[in-house]
Amino acid sequence: MEKQTRFKRFDIHQRIQHGMMFTSFIVLALTGLPIKYHYTGWAQVVVNLFGGFDNMFFTHLTGAVVMLASSAYHLAYLLIMFLIGKRSWATMPHPKDIIDLVVSMKYFLGLSKDKPQFDRYSYKEKFDYWAVFWGMFIIGGSGLMMWFPEISAQYFPRWVISSARVAHSDEAMLAILAIFIWHFYNVHFSPSFFPGSWVWWHGQLTREEMKHEHPIELERIEKQQDDGQKAIDSKKLNV
């Protein structure tokens, strides 16, 4: 098989952040759902698997620390990238995302033969990215409020803390459904990627994948490379 040109999509930091996020996510879902659905038979089974509630809950808090750390890691990463001048606004919502969504719908319904042409991040990926921000704010914030009631009660009356508890597991259900239905379809179950894309592991996309998923980004990269090559060539000529 001919070795394809590979394009670096995610650097090692981004991949570690994703790894911390999804491992802790699975642990937190596994140790949190039995608390939300405490009245079911399987909840008791999961508690028993952990050797008791205290162990299961300790595991939940450990997962929480890892997830909060991955978020802190990401924010620090963004800050450092900004400071060293490698900042990117590619994840920011853009009017083109709305247009892309409309183009997608037309394409899905057979009203148009044109597929949406995505840049570095499609509207689906931007949705996932910002959903994590929202989720971390709601679930991480409410989790910390419950973990340290002495501190949260210094600033909030208890109905805020009680509401935070409601929000914690309800927003978690939204996150769990979004991940295991939507995100898993997009990166695992979709016929384009089944049984799964490996970009989260090696951080690379082939030229074929780039052409299919991020054609505008590919075009830009190749134009830059061409320009760079031309610049080198012209330098060579000048020498």
Next chain:
Amino acid sequence: MNILLDRRLIMTAWLVTIILLGMAMMSGIAYASSMTTEQCMSCHSNESSPMYVDQAKIEASVHGAFGCNTCHMQITAFPHQSTAAAAAQSCKMCHADASKEYAESVHGKIFAAGNAALGCSSCHDSHNVLPTSHPDSPVNRLNVPATCASCHEGSVPVKSYTDSFHGIANKFGSERTAQCADCHGTHNILGPDDQNSMVAKANVPETCATCHKIAQPNFAVGLEHFEKKPYGEGAPMYWTLKFFTWLTIITISLLIIHIELDLYRRLREIES
């Protein structure tokens, strides 16, 4: 003749006195021991009888070394009346402090007013009183919620506790989490309107701080036991629940529609 008669008379008098004294002494001994455990069990060991007493349970209890008459002091003869209520009064013979606290509590006052269903044995059981550390004791940490619920079933506090983090952890066997008695007290339970109550508004921060270290005044702002209703104290939690429920339903529905449309397009591509 007279002398002879006198001597006989005196002898008879002595004999009668001795017999009477002996009888008096015998009856005295019998009274002091009332009835022995063996005597009690001669009737109460019949398993098919409604007054059956499982002697093995008593022997395994904290009171295993005592005989029946330690608590059932009133029973001196057979047949006798039911003494369950009277036996409950016997607890204070040894447990004076607990009994005094209890007498001043809401439960104790209702008991004194004639409700025998609120005696010591309502929570501690009667014959098989076990140490609180015993997993079968009704006042073991893990069994307290069920013991309280045996009367308070269906009340807002019991329902909200069952759904609370404390209640869930307790149900799953956590010894660290708060159960009813940690906040409400044990023998000394008072209503929230009593200023000496552990759950009186003014005392709530201190009560929470027995576990949660800092007695924040905010611990008393809002209710521990609330109902998720669209109005009243439970309203913020109710509307939070509604908000996230609908956010989830709408978001996930849209995402699933997106997936299905994608699959629909792929199907058409394959068919064409």
